[in-house]
Amino acid sequence: xxxxxxxxxxxxxxxxxxxxxxxxxxxxxxxxxxxxxxxxxxxxxxxxxxxxxxxxxxxxxxxxxxxxxxxxxxxxxxxxxxxxxxxxxxxxxxxxxxxxxxxxxxxxxxxxxxxxxxxxxxxxxxxxxxxxxxxxxxxxxxxxxxxxxxxxxxxxxxxxxxxxxxxxxxxxxxxxxxxxxxxxxxxxxxxxxxxxxxxxxxxxxxxxxxxxxxxxxxxxxxxxxxxxxxxxxxxxxxxxxxxxxxxxxxxxxxxxxxxxxxxxxxxxxxxxxxxxxxxxxxxxxxxxxxxxxxxxxxxxxxxxxxxxxxxxxxxxxxxxxxxxxxxxxxxxxxxxxxxxxxxxxxxxxxxxxxxxxxxxxxxxxxxxxxxxxxxxxxxxxxxxxxxxxxxxxxxxxxxxxxxxxxxxxxxxxxxxxxxxxxxxxxxxxxxxxxxxxxxxxxxxxxxxxxxxxxxxxxxxxxxxxxxxxxxxxxxxxxxxxxxxxxxxxxxxxxxxxxxxxxxxxxxxxxxxxxxxxxxxxxxxxxxxxxxxxxxxxxxxxxxxxxx
Amino acid sequence: xxxxxxxxxxxxxxxxxxxxxxxxxxxxxxxxxxxxxxxxxxxxxxxxxxxxxxxxxxxxxxxxxxxxxxxxxxxxxxxxxxxxxxxxxxxxxxxxxxxxxxxxxxxxxxxxxxxxxxxxxxxxxxxxxxxxxxxxxxxxxxxxxxxxxxxxxxxxxxxxxxxxxxxxxxxxxxxxxxxxxxxxxxxxxxxxxxxxxxxxxxxxxxxxxxxxxxxxxxxxxxxxxxxxxxxxxxxxxxxxxxxxxxxxxxxxxxxxxxxxxxxxxxxxxxxxxxxxxxxxxxxxxxxxxxxxxxxxxxxxxxxxxxxxxxxxxxxxxxxxx
Numbered sequence: 001x002x003x004x005x006x007x008x009x010x011x012x013x014x015x016x017x018x019x020x021x022x023x024x025x026x027x028x029x030x031x032x033x034x035x036x037x038x039x040x041x042x043x044x045x046x047x048x049x050x051x052x053x054x055x056x057x058x059x060x061x062x063x064x065x066x067x068x069x070x071x072x073x074x075x076x077x078x079x080x081x082x083x084x085x086x087x088x089x090x091x092x093x094x095x096x097x098x099x100x101x102x103x104x105x106x107x108x109x110x111x112x113x114x115x116x117x118x119x120x121x122x123x124x125x126x127x128x129x130x131x132x133x134x135x136x137x138x139x140x141x142x143x144x145x146x147x148x149x150x151x152x153x154x155x156x157x158x159x160x161x162x163x164x165x166x167x168x169x170x171x172x173x174x175x176x177x178x179x180x181x182x183x184x185x186x187x188x189x190x191x192x193x194x195x196x197x198x199x200x201x202x203x204x205x206x207x208x209x210x211x212x213x214x215x216x217x218x219x220x221x222x223x224x225x226x227x228x229x230x231x232x233x234x235x236x237x238x239x240x241x242x243x244x245x246x247x248x249x250x251x252x253x254x255x256x257x258x259x260x261x262x263x264x265x266x267x268x269x270x271x272x273x274x275x276x277x278x279x280x281x282x283x284x285x286x287x288x289x290x291x292x293x294x295x296x297x298x299x300x301x302x303x304x305x306x307x308x309x310x311x312x313x314x315x316x317x318x319x320x321x322x323x324x325x326x327x328x329x330x331x332x333x334x335x336x337x338x339x340x341x342x343x344x345x346x347x348x349x350x351x352x353x354x355x356x357x358x359x360x361x362x363x364x365x366x367x368x369x370x371x372x373x374x375x376x377x378x379x380x381x382x383x384x385x386x387x388x389x390x391x392x393x394x395x396x397x398x399x400x401x402x403x404x405x406x407x408x409x410x411x412x413x414x415x416x417x418x419x420x421x422x423x424x425x426x427x428x429x430x431x432x433x434x435x436x437x438x439x440x441x442x443x444x445x446x447x448x449x450x451x452x453x454x455x456x457x458x459x460x461x462x463x464x465x466x467x468x469x470x471x472x473x474x475x476x477x478x479x480x481x482x483x484x485x486x487x488x489x490x491x492x493x494x495x496x497x498x499x500x501x502x503x504x505x506x507x508x509x510x511x512x513x514x515x516x517x518x519x520x521x522x523x524x525x526x527x528x529x530x531x532x533x534x535x536x537x538x539x540x541x542x543x544x545x546x547x
Numbered sequence: 548x549x550x551x552x553x554x555x556x557x558x559x560x561x562x563x564x565x566x567x568x569x570x571x572x573x574x575x576x577x578x579x580x581x582x583x584x585x586x587x588x589x590x591x592x593x594x595x596x597x598x599x600x601x602x603x604x605x606x607x608x609x610x611x612x613x614x615x616x617x618x619x620x621x622x623x624x625x626x627x628x629x630x631x632x633x634x635x636x637x638x639x640x641x642x643x644x645x646x647x648x649x650x651x652x653x654x655x656x657x658x659x660x661x662x663x664x665x666x667x668x669x670x671x672x673x674x675x676x677x678x679x680x681x682x683x684x685x686x687x688x689x690x691x692x693x694x695x696x697x698x699x700x701x702x703x704x705x706x707x708x709x710x711x712x713x714x715x716x717x718x719x720x721x722x723x724x725x726x727x728x729x730x731x732x733x734x735x736x737x738x739x740x741x742x743x744x745x746x747x748x749x750x751x752x753x754x755x756x757x758x759x760x761x762x763x764x765x766x767x768x769x770x771x772x773x774x775x776x777x778x779x780x781x782x783x784x785x786x787x788x789x790x791x792x793x794x795x796x797x798x799x800x801x802x803x804x805x806x807x808x809x810x811x812x813x814x815x816x817x818x819x820x821x822x823x824x825x826x827x828x829x830x831x832x833x834x835x836x837x838x839x840x841x842x843x844x845x846x847x848x849x850x851x852x853x854x855x856x857x858x859x860x861x862x863x864x865x866x867x868x
Contacts, residue, residue, distance in 0.1 A: 467550065
């Protein structure tokens with residue numbers, strides 16, 4: 001891709017940064033060198049392409065049902081609508097959000113950030129991508145064969161006994177993909193423990209590594225539980241063995257306990273890595289050490305631990321004991337504290353910094369704002385009496401999209417822009433990128449803010465027909481979704497464009513501190529020509545105080 | 548009833564305005580913190596922008612109290628919201644003793660209701676204003692959820708187990724009823740309305756209708772029809788099964804040594820899966836009535852057993868829930 005640069009360097013190109021002669025992208029070109037690669041960077045890119053594919057499938061489903069929701073009666077058949085929101089939930093949660101940051105950015109960056117040559121188990125890493133693809137293939141099969149209509153939550157006994165759609169194939173797909181997540185988590189844990197470069201102590205690790213470490217703990221400990229829950233649904237459905245359906249002697253609420261025991265921590269699988277990205281972005285673009293580094297690092301671990309103790313807050317109106325509800329409410333308030341610590345520390349990082357408003361910072365600032373709203377509305381849902389009213393309404397839909405889209409997707413896009421020069425060696429077009437960051441922010445808020453109001457008015461989620469009075473807010477939401485859809489397509493276009501036409505970035509286009517900026521862009525296959533020795537703290541920008 | 552554009556739902560139950568108060572407090576808190584965080588980010592980002600040369604960037608070690616302050620000061624706020632939300636929740640979920648019991652059977656995709664007078668309705672619930680009403684609910688198939696936004700109340704309706712919800716309407720009129728738990732194809736059509744009436748109008752309404760047989764009377768007929776009496780006596784003598792007079796609300800010892808209370812769920816379970824909890828001293832010989840007696844029929848038999856407990860002289864008027 002850089003033949004021209006190599007053959008005829010002009011005077012301008014000599015002065016400007018150029019691409020290195022040999023790097024991980026041009027070392028080999030054969031299909032096998034990609035499909036059988038053990039290079040974490042190439043596997044990261046394989047994940048990037050795969051999750052982008054699923055993101056646009058999930059997004060297309062959302063576009064269709066947002067169109068449907070423009071009118072109270074709608075055009076689609078109810079079953080079609082139900083399959084669309086299920087497809088949206090399953091692809092976005094299991095095939096986009098969960099792998100997004102750990103498997104793309106984490107895969108690419110963690111070994112480089114800690115000064116290692118690769119992850120601890122490169123073959124396992126490749127296997128994890130293949131498992132993801134096999135699981136994804138099941139999901140595509142289900143989509144083409146006729147769909148599944150249980151919602152991504154698979155509540156029993158609807159999923160295990162009553163639904164006439166492709167529940168089994170979907171369950172198998174998610175079960176397999178779960179192993180991909182477990183293997184990625186395991187790989188990251190072992191890598192961070194065993195592969196750090198000389199001098200890279202735990203408290204010199206970038207916060208991105210800390211947060212992915214905490215995420216990996218959840219992946220390894222939580223995913224088996226959801227795998228078991230889904231397997232049990234399949235057993236009941238396939239063999240009629242009563243586990244969840246009371247007609248067969250089972251307990252439908254048991255499923256909810258098993259499902260949320262994983263799926264609440266899964267929310268943190270999605271958002272913790274995003275917090276790690278934001279820590280990096282805020283530090284780089286304020287040229288300051290992240291304020292309260294150790295507090296932010298331990299907040300990640302605290303969130304990972306507490307995330308396993310709050311699942312019952314999804315079940316306040318499920319008929320569980322009111323005392324159980326009280327305990328889960330209390331624990332849910334506790335988890336607000338580490339989240340608040342992070343928000344205040346990021347804000348304080350800007351203080352006395354040297355701030356530049358590049359695209360990644362716009363995304364990071366958007367993340368902090370939207371995550372704050374998402375987190376604060378989480379308090380509404382932890383407060384028992386308010387949850388009774390807004391549970392299973394659009395209020396919930398708005399709340400978790402503020403966390404997962406306003407939070408995770410913003411951070412993911414910010415991270416993609418920030419590390420794009422490192423991954424590809426070329427800069428993206430800054431002006432277009434800033435416009436698209438602003439569009440994402442505006443489109444997002446127009447889509448999801450009206451849903452808070454709809455939720456308190458009482459519009460239940462998963463309704464394809466609704467009373468006339470809810471139409472104005474639904475139209476606003478759909479209008480926002482069309483802006484958001486465009487704002488997501490836009491970066492894909494100019495990022496692809498930049499692969500050929502982007503300016504060569506140079507090793508460290510942001511003047512950032514961190515091992516990933518000390519190697520070339522793109523890095524060589526072995527990441528560093530010689531093992532780096534770390535003798536400085538993380539984010540040791542000039543003038544920063546290291547506590 | 549949700550015909551016109553609105554930004555805030557009407558409040559029509561005894562708890563609705565209390566829930567709204569907490570909601571507004573939380574909105575205030577959200578605005579405060581969002582504006583604080585967004586304001587600080589904008590202020591710092593602009594003040595310390597690279598182009599600003601007239602700003603002091605000399606850093607000093609941050610005092611530890613700063614970090615501690617934002618760790619500690621949210622705690623009392625969070626505890627305050629927790630206690631507020633929890634105490635209101637307890638109020639919402641503890642029905643008063645004098646509440647009128649209405650039974651609700653949910654199935655894909657309708658609500659079937661029966662008043663204590665026996666009048667039945669589908670997808671519409673008539674209730675008297677300013678009087679507590681308790682719903683005893685069960686689902687015939689999948690999980691549903693009984694949700695009346697104007698009352699700010701919701702309770703999942705589960706198959707295989709009774710759940711209850713109580714409310715006291717404070718406004719006359721019609722209010723939207725939704726199924727809030729996704730239950731299949733016609734989930735969004737599983738809607739209805741709650742009609743709140745003046746108590747005397749309600750009494751008149753109760754007198755109308757075609758079926759006005761109180762549930763306990765139907766229950767007594769079912770008891771005859773299914774020959775329950777051939778094993779269960781009603782005079783306290785021992786038959787092949789325990790006598791059913793005056794047992795409601797009592798503790799019984801099972802043949803596995805456990806002691807359970809005879810409540811709605813216990814009786815329901817004993818009819819559908821009799822072998823699961825057999826009373827001490829009896830043989831597990833009772834056949835299941837699953838498939839023969841509907842959820843509504845079981846509720847009527849339970850009503851009959853409760854009424855016998857009220858008539859029985861030895862009975863202690865214990866509460867059921």
